[in-house]
Amino acid sequence: MSALNLDPNIDRPDDLYADLLAAHEGLTKDESDALNARLILILANHIGDRDVLKQALAAAK
């Protein structure tokens, strides 16, 4: 079973964070929620591995 990586792995984390905020700028709450949902699905697809995704769900709870 592949292990979920919970160690720092994001290249230039401040840039990523700024990109996230920028993507949400000017959106209503509903639009933001929808954007987050789409983003989660896109990232989940990229990861693909069901075991990893299950661990991610558990970590986020």
Place this chain on the structure above:
Amino acid sequence: MTKIFETALYPYARSADQDAAIPVRHPVVIIGAGPVGLTIAIDLAHKGVPVVVLDDNDRVSSGSRAICFAKRPLEILDRLGCGQPMVDKGVVWNKGKVFFGDRRIYEFNLQPEDGHQRPAFINLQQYYFELHLLERIRDLQAEGKQIDLRGENKVSAVGTHDDHVTLEVDTPEGPYNVEADWLIACDGAGSPTRRMLGLDFVGRVFEDNFLIADVVMQADFPTERWFWFDPAFNKGQSALLHKQPDGVWRIDLQLGWDIDKAEEKKPENVIPRLKAMLGEEVHFELEWVSIYTFQCRRMEQFRHGRVLFAGDSAHQVSPFGARGANSGVQDADNLAWKLALVIDGTAPVALLDSYDTERAHGADENILNSTRSTDFITPKSEASRIFRDAVLDLSEKYAFARPLVNSGRLSVPCTYDGSALNSADALDGPARSRPGSPCPDAPIGDGFLLSRLGQDFVLLTIDAEAPDKIEAEGIQVRNIALSVADDPSGQLKARYLGDCDSAVYLIRPDQHVAARFPAFDKDRIARAVRRALGMEVEP
């Protein structure tokens, strides 16, 4: 006891300029004796340029304001002969704790990299920082250097001309006029010079207020930076606790936008807030209280003909990340050698345009970083608060989220990538010492590299044949010849050679790399010197 910042340290004294029949012309006049104006004055005096410094009061910063001074400014002060007293007085720290609500979510250790003379940062009250600069000025004056520091000299009008600037100055004994070939405006964020010349200052205002209190207390809090997001004692807001010398502690409490500043500043309102934070039983005394709103903005150009802007007059950042005074000292470092070489005719006036491009690049980096920190600390939308709180929640358990927590990214110097003064990188060496970079320190012999570089153009050669000195464009360039044989720690090699066997670096007077090559080649170095002086160079 009178506080140091309540003492007249350079009281008004009549200057001969006030009795002159026609206004006296000086090579350089600096407006403002804050950290930046004083640093430039010292740097120029070192280089033999006489300076006049005008300030509208006669004392150091009232209250501490800046408290965190980073490694690079300390290295610059070492070059100027006053780094040691600052480090001796300052508090060195590298640990921090982050709290979210009532939970301590994690601790960090900013253990600085080995092999540097100076720590990553020290905490020191701005008034001490300025005091040590003033002491350095007194020493230089005693050595015969011409620094004319005039207290209670308030500049009330500035007139610009092609080849000089005229100033009107108010004093307790009435106004006088004086002229300068070059004017450096270090008159702070509210720069009257900027206003008098009708120049822009655009950027972003953060709709938030912070209560800044310096308290004197005998407390057994450790020497750490403690930062709270949404603590019980300041619901929905943030808070910071940080130690300074002499048992003084900096406390920052975010207050939000809709407040009555005058009310909030009253001790009867401040003290209960501090008690809620520190505990009822802790005894403390208020040294200084202030309420701030923060802005991130800069002038479009830092050079306007004969007028140069440096420090807060040119750019302003929010204090998260300690980039205000730190970056102003780097402005001074960048400007002084260029102006000195322009004044003595060695370099063309165009060299000063590189001050604008290089330091504007630095200002943009600082504004970006401090804006991001401020956005994290005070989320401006519901979505950004949700992300912020998610990061904080996750960071308690998972290491990956910690680098995303942003309560201020500490000030690091910028690399002047793309500067016209850089020669193309000709060495396959480490990226951190590429042209434009500030030279990384390294232990050599029983000392450190930076203290060997001095304040002129130098060659740093490592295991490379080269003459002891060369002359280019009227400049003597001394060779500091080193070998990996004198590098037991291996840090000189790691920072300057990488996988190469030898290297020749041309280093500017501000200790930034201008060019680097695998071996000594007189013509290439002469071209690199020309380029670093802002002269035309054939490709």
